[in-house]
Amino acid sequence: MNSSDNNNAFISNRAKPMIWFFAGGETRDDKFNVFTGSFIRLMSEIAESQFDFVKGIYFSSPVMNVAWALNNAQRPIRPGLKNKITETAFRQMISNGYCPDTQLVIVSSSSGSVVAAQTACYLAEVNRERLFFKKPVHLALGATMISKESELYRRLKVYQGDGLLGKIIYDELQDEGDDSAGIGSISRGKAWSNAFGLMFPVFSKKFKSPSFLNTHPQKGHVHRKRSQTVQKAIDFINVILIEHKLAGDHYCEKAKAVIGRLEVKE
Numbered sequence: 001m002n003s004s005d006n007n008n009a010f011i012s013n014r015a016k017p018m019i020w021f022f023a024g025g026e027t028r029d030d031k032f033n034v035f036t037g038s039f040i041r042l043m044s045e046i047a048e049s050q051f052d053f054v055k056g057i058y059f060s061s062p063v064m065n066v067a068w069a070l071n072n073a074q075r076p077i078r079p080g081l082k083n084k085i086t087e088t089a090f091r092q093m094i095s096n097g098y099c100p101d102t103q104l105v106i107v108s109s110s111s112g113s114v115v116a117a118q119t120a121c122y123l124a125e126v127n128r129e130r131l132f133f134k135k136p137v138h139l140a141l142g143a144t145m146i147s148k149e150s151e152l153y154r155r156l157k158v159y160q161g162d163g164l165l166g167k168i169i170y171d172e173l174q175d176e177g178d179d180s181a182g183i184g185s186i187s188r189g190k191a192w193s194n195a196f197g198l199m200f201p202v203f204s205k206k207f208k209s210p211s212f213l214n215t216h217p218q219k220g221h222v223h224r225k226r227s228q229t230v231q232k233a234i235d236f237i238n239v240i241l242i243e244h245k246l247a248g249d250h251y252c253e254k255a256k257a258v259i260g261r262l263e264v265k266e
Helices: 003-014 034-050 062-072 084-093 112-126 151-161 188-199 222-226 230-243 249-265
Strands: 018-022 051-053 104-109 137-142 165-169
Touching: 018 034, 018 084, 018 112, 034 051, 034 104, 034 230, 034 249, 062 112, 062 188, 084 112, 104 112, 104 230, 112 137, 112 151, 137 230, 151 165, 230 249
Parallel strands: 018 051, 018 104, 104 137, 137 165
Antiparallel strands: none
């Protein structure tokens, strides 16, 4: 193969979809709950080098990760305002010889969806002239605390209208009965009030037991129970890769094959 063929092969490979995953608050760069670990394992099998999860954006304490998300779920971080977390995520997306023709797909879960949404806003702003990515970026917000009534979500829809963002998946990635969905509300005060109600429902008229702090595998809060299942990973892949085909037909078929093998084993 001559140098021209090598260059063409490189461009063809890098023009494939690239899927980045923003995990929830329990995550570390090398520590995951069942859902996160299963999702990373299955997606790595399906997309191989075209999948990765964002590292270096987590605090040492899950409480701090959730607190950051509660404080930043309402509106986009102001353009030009330096933010280490979103910049760290953005730099990973444009590292390792990425190609501007790449179809970028951002997938997220729980408190990680706030980081993902903020990063998507950052990317949309700096990419207005299509200097980084030529194609609209797809965004999936799973089990998210972002409210559809928030300025942050509305801004995402504006970017979508401008052609900077492509598909935005929200409803199909929320768990039935999960009252933590959208708790970020439209203000920090309401977000923290919701969080308090989730943790101590006995003092709340809005939220009911079990408490969000209850991690029991059968009796715990649905958000916490689902985070300890492989099924949640399978459900995410079904929505993202199979139903919506965010990464195209090739990875849709690979996802069907991988999930099919899991179902046969069961």
